[in-house]
Amino acid sequence: MEQVCPLCNGLTDAGITCKNCGEAMKDGGMWSDYIGPYAPYEMTAHVKQQNGGQCTHLMHCAHCGNEAYAIIQSDFI
Numbered sequence: 582m583e584q585v586c587p588l589c590n591g592l593t594d595a596g597i598t599c600k601n602c603g604e605a606m607k608d609g610g611m612w613s614d615y616i617g618p619y620a621p622y623e624m625t626a627h628v629k630q631q632n633g634g635q636c637t638h639l640m641h642c643a644h645c646g647n648e649a650y651a652i653i654q655s656d657f658i
């Protein structure tokens with residue numbers, strides 16, 4: 582079995598709704614993609630996933646432009 586983030590692997594939607602307008606928010610990608618190469622290695626989502634079975638995603642609302650971080654719990658597959 583392997584512990585993976587279902588969002589990273591396209592297995593599921595996050596099911597996060599926008600606090601502003603209530604629309605379903607889209608996965609904007611892993612947090613580390615936004616921080617870029619200058620972030621400390623400890624801050625990347627991959628490390629978080631390994632340490633706590635969790636993955637941080639930046640969610641984006643296409644309706645109103647709101648953005649929010651979502652902590653996604655990894656599943657065993």
Ligand SMILES: [Zn+2]
Pocket residue numbers: 586587588589590611636637638653
């Ligand atoms: Zn993920």
Ligand SMILES: [Zn+2]
Pocket residue numbers: 599600601602603604642643644645646647
């Ligand atoms: Zn919205």
